[in-house]
Amino acid sequence: MMDWVAIGLTLRLAGCAALVLLVIGLPLSYWLATTHWRGRVFVEAIVALPLVLPPTVLGFYLLVAFGSRSTLGQGVARLTGHLLPFSFGGLVVASVMYSLPFAVQPFTVAFRSLDPTLLDVAKTFGATRLQIFRHVAVPMSWHGILAGMVLSFAHTLGEFGVVLMVGGSIPGVTRTLSISIYDQVQSLNYASAAANSLFLLVVSFAILSIAYMLQRHFRIA
Amino acid sequence: MRLLFVLLTFLTASSVFPTNARAQEPKVAMREIIVAAAADLKFALDEIVQEFQRKYPDAKVSITYGSSGNLFSQIDNGAPFDLFLSADIDFPKKLIERKKALVDSLFPYAVGQVVIWVPNESPIDVQQLGIQALLAPSVHKIAIANPEHAPYGRAAVAAMKKLGVYDQITDKLVLGENIAQAAQFVDSRAADIGLIALSLAVSPRMKAAGRYWEVPLDAYPRLEQGGVIVSATKQPELTRQFREMIIGPQGRETLQHYGFIMPR
Numbered sequence: 001m002m003d004w005v006a007i008g009l010t011l012r013l014a015g016c017a018a019l020v021l022l023v024i025g026l027p028l029s030y031w032l033a034t035t036h037w038r039g040r041v042f043v044e045a046i047v048a049l050p051l052v053l054p055p056t057v058l059g060f061y062l063l064v065a066f067g068s069r070s071t072l073g074q075g076v077a078r079l080t081g082h083l084l085p086f087s088f089g090g091l092v093v094a095s096v097m098y099s100l101p102f103a104v105q106p107f108t109v110a111f112r113s114l115d116p117t118l119l120d121v122a123k124t125f126g127a128t129r130l131q132i133f134r135h136v137a138v139p140m141s142w143h144g145i146l147a148g149m150v151l152s153f154a155h156t157l158g159e160f161g162v163v164l165m166v167g168g169s170i171p172g173v174t175r176t177l178s179i180s181i182y183d184q185v186q187s188l189n190y191a192s193a194a195a196n197s198l199f200l201l202v203v204s205f206a207i208l209s210i211a212y213m214l215q216r217h218f219r220i221a
Numbered sequence: 222m223r224l225l226f227v228l229l230t231f232l233t234a235s236s237v238f239p240t241n242a243r244a245q246e247p248k249v250a251m252r253e254i255i256v257a258a259a260a261d262l263k264f265a266l267d268e269i270v271q272e273f274q275r276k277y278p279d280a281k282v283s284i285t286y287g288s289s290g291n292l293f294s295q296i297d298n299g300a301p302f303d304l305f306l307s308a309d310i311d312f313p314k315k316l317i318e319r320k321k322a323l324v325d326s327l328f329p330y331a332v333g334q335v336v337i338w339v340p341n342e343s344p345i346d347v348q349q350l351g352i353q354a355l356l357a358p359s360v361h362k363i364a365i366a367n368p369e370h371a372p373y374g375r376a377a378v379a380a381m382k383k384l385g386v387y388d389q390i391t392d393k394l395v396l397g398e399n400i401a402q403a404a405q406f407v408d409s410r411a412a413d414i415g416l417i418a419l420s421l422a423v424s425p426r427m428k429a430a431g432r433y434w435e436v437p438l439d440a441y442p443r444l445e446q447g448g449v450i451v452s453a454t455k456q457p458e459l460t461r462q463f464r465e466m467i468i469g470p471q472g473r474e475t476l477q478h479y480g481f482i483m484p485r
Contacts, residue, residue: 063298067298067299068297068298068299069298073299077299082301083298083299085298085299085300086295086298086299086300086301087301168285168295168300168301168302169285169287170255170283170285170300170301171255171283171285172283173301175285183286185405186260186263186286186399186401186402186405187263187286187401188404188405188408188424188426188427
């Protein structure tokens with residue numbers, strides 16, 4: 001009934017994507033929130049692209065960029081021993097791109113809502129940009145950062161189109177829960193599909209409730 | 222709030238690491254192959270795998286079902302499958318041409334058949350009407366597999382053209398990604414009638430849920446189904462053993478049980 005292999009895989013994928021997004025999302029968001037460069041809007045547009053682009057477009061580009069015919073793809077294959085598409089690593093890369101706005105946008109909002117005088121005070125005391133980022137901006141924006149991580153985690157749980165394109169539904173490697181449900185429906189195994197769908201529904205609801213709780217707390221605080 | 226943060230970090234971390242370790246454990250001791258199989262094999266191949274694993278307890282066979290065209294392009298793009306069981310013979314041949322499959326590994330294993338299937342409560346007497354069942358007034362949606370990349374979809378379109386009904390029903394067609402999805406469309410009553418694989422129609426669930434008419438074999442190009450061993454396989458021996466099982470007496474018996482004709 002419950003596809004525990006797929007559930008474990010999906011949680012692992014969402015966890016990895018959220019952690020990678022934390023690492024690359026924080027500096028990117030801080031830069032977006034503090035820069036006065038006018039070209040910033042184009043970077044913001046690129047970050048938001050996954051919100052409007054069909055997953056098939058991202059999936060197609062990933063196949064082209066990292067497939068066996070591209071030099072980039074062959075380079076990665078030589079380094080890691082396998083191609084990026086149809087591997088867990090490939091899904092992490094796809095998920096990071098696909099969930100980027102769900103991390104970066106809350107991060108950026110949090111950094112923007114910081115009181116600028118606090119940052120100025122830190123600067124007057126001689127703190128470097130990195131020190132301000134580490135010791136002032138990040139600790140004071142943790143609600144927004146947590147909200148972004150929770151949202152990107154949840155968004156990765158529900159990912160389907162990109163995984164369908166670049167995953168190949170390999171059990172234990174790329175068959176995530178959403179793909180497993182798709183396969184179960186095609187096997188006319190409606191009971192399993194129902195059980196796993198309900199699981200995903202309940203987990204997603206719980207995670208989103210947490211995200212909104214954080215948001216409310218954030219607004220009041 | 223701090224507690225929540227700690228909890229979440231813990232959850233994320235625990236979801237990242239322990240499952241990782243657990244997932245890798247059994248792979249070390251066991252030999253494992255991944256088979257890319259045409260969706261019409263869904264129920265028959267599951268049985269063959271069970272028999273195979275009974276015979277070789279140290280072997281694990283995972284199967285990914287899909288349309289032959291999609292599986293072909295995934296293997297062509299480097300997907301890590303060991304064996305490809307197509308619903309036609311051209312995709313396996315093309316893989317050999319592109320050096321993605323072993324030259325001498327091509328083997329025909331079955332010939333598929335197309336049926337027109339309706340659920341039990343349908344007013345259409347499909348056995349009596351034959352192809353004319355598609356023209357019945359109660360038919361609003363006809364499910365077939367996508368002819369772009371599914372051999373069964375191509376066979377269905379060819380049969381409808383040959384039997385002279387295609388032009389009248391083109392606006393009623395709904396396309397499944399593969400033949401199992403087309404079957405699911407009718408099984409769930411989303412479509413009223415479907416042209417699906419006989420092997421799916423005789424599976425226990427669909428046999429109990431509906432009835433079918435076998436489309437004459439001369440109405441569409443022969444659905445010769447072939448398989449190949451993927452060049453990049455890391456388990457050539459196990460893959461060969463599994464191939465032997467499929468074309469051996471046990472495999473043939475199971476395939477015939479699911480309505481496949483044996484290749485000449």
